[in-house]
Amino acid sequence: MTAGDPDANAAELLCEAGRRVVDLGLSPGSSGNISVLVDGHILISATGTSLGALRPDDLSTIGLDGALGDGPKPSKEYPLHLEMYRRETSARAVVHLHSPAATAVSCLSPWSEHSALPPITPYLVMRVGQVPRVPYAAPGSRRLAENLATVPGELRAALLANHGSITSGRDLEAAIDAAIEIEEAARIVVALCGREVDLLSRQDVDELTARYGTVWDW
Template identity: 35%
Template sequence: MSSETKLREDICFWAASLFQRGLTGGASGNISARTEDGGLLVTPTGSSFGRLDPARLSKFDASGVLVSGDQPTKEMPLHSAFYETRKGAGAVLHLHSTHSVALSMLPDIDPDNMLPPLTAYSIMRLGKVKLLPFFVPGDPAMGGALRSLGGRRSAVVLANHGPVVASRDLEAAVYAMEELEETAKLALLLRGAGSIGLTPEQISAVVTKFEVDWD
């Protein structure tokens, strides 16, 4: 099996898993992943994560030209901006996961660090998560907003829309996304309950031990 064939199958496997677990529904969400030759495989526009066809994934060459497959997601500006600003990114994942979206709508969220420091793993896998404003889906300005961060964030949430995560490979991106959604769920469950999160000293210890970008 070639590396590209395996990557195609992995994209469809993880997409189906996310869909089956209710992390994104209908025809929402999109995935891109780097191929060995520097190109990209991308989920097509209007496709459901529950029934992707590996042969129909959109394929871009290393210069960014669509060379085969269906038309890609209309949210390519998000993906392109992450690859341009985070040179180690090997995969980008965008979902419409319920709890992350819900948290983005609350009025007292810190836009520079929207996830409360409840667990070590959210810090380890995500760093600080930036809340970006609302954009009409497909608006190229989404890419501009991401580029303005200068690669300082591996995860953002589009207000009233959903989270976007970049990581070294597809599996790591999925795990980071799951952590984001679970932390958002915890934040909503504990809202108003006087929960005890990590102290600044505990956060610093995690950041230091796991070399987390936490500027």
Template identity: 45%
Template sequence: MTGPHTGPAAALAAAGRHLAALGLSPGTSGNLSLRVPDGLLATPTGGSLAALEANRLSLLDRAGRVRTGPPPTKEAPLHLAVHDRLPGVAAVIHLHSTYAVALACTEPDDPDDALIPFTPYAVMRLGRVPLLAYAHPGTPELADGVRHLAEDTTAFLLAQHGPVAVGRDLDEAVGRAVELEEACRLQLALAPAPRVRALTPAQRADLTARTRRTPADTTEDPA
């Protein structure tokens, strides 16, 4: 990535590698985006955040079309929807970090406030963290779920899927992603045994049908 995007691209790649080094992005999971004046920088599909390079990012226009770079993460519609719903947000981070994914597989008393306020830090840095209803990864339905988020949302959980943290800049979004993972870990350690929710047989069958592939088929990727 050259020209006016060199600095933002380097920062986005560094943030991805940092999150991977913290153990919050196993395998090829996780994706990031950063708003720039002429669109959105996004991580590519199929790549590991641990090996993210600035010259391998995708630049999307505001409609999600690729302007330069490789194909973006399949969660690009989710990122675009978050940026559209929360115009003050510059950075969006979606991870598959262990404790946040685990909490996203439970049934909270209040889906609009899924994080129990055990510490003042979670309240000050995250506020209310909603749990959004399940939708197949990478689909318009998943993106549609964010359109009713409160305008002051800092983070949320995708049911059976994982966390999303946002920020006015990359540092703020990274800090919230880390804080959310720790808050989820604390909640799972302290709270009474939660009601655990698994994918339904219909959801499992749909996933199997969507992801069944031949050895040469690479159309469906976990990132």
């Protein structure tokens, strides 16, 4: 990469994003991986790297056809990232994290067929929309990406069963903001487990999705 080229600029943003999710407590240890789409290929964090210590040399290049390009060995979750870009064609960034509350809720039975998380706050509905639960498959397996492909309906984010979250966005900031919103909604769900909860009504949700352009299927 040379200074001023698209990959170099994207690499700097990826490294900054990695530090941000670690500082927010969303990426413990060397867990999690992030990527951006640049000129028909993706830059993704390498396997075994800590997102808080990412450097441009810790990034791998992968074609949208899955062909491995320059850099170190990519995160084993790269098929999952590729599937998210395939599903969500407007996405330019994907973030996969093992944040504590989202991971906890990923171990629970989903709230509905279309969303693991209920419409517990207007902000989840406004900023993310429905968050379906992807059936379990081993981390890094192609079957996990295949399971994501089979999830019905539209989505910008999902919980991976017994694993964590994956979010997409028009840029890294949007993808991270979605991950933050999911973690906050999941934290509320965990805190309220076992209690009777008043959720947003269908009318409330429909008004929010119409206003903010998100999706919530019933």
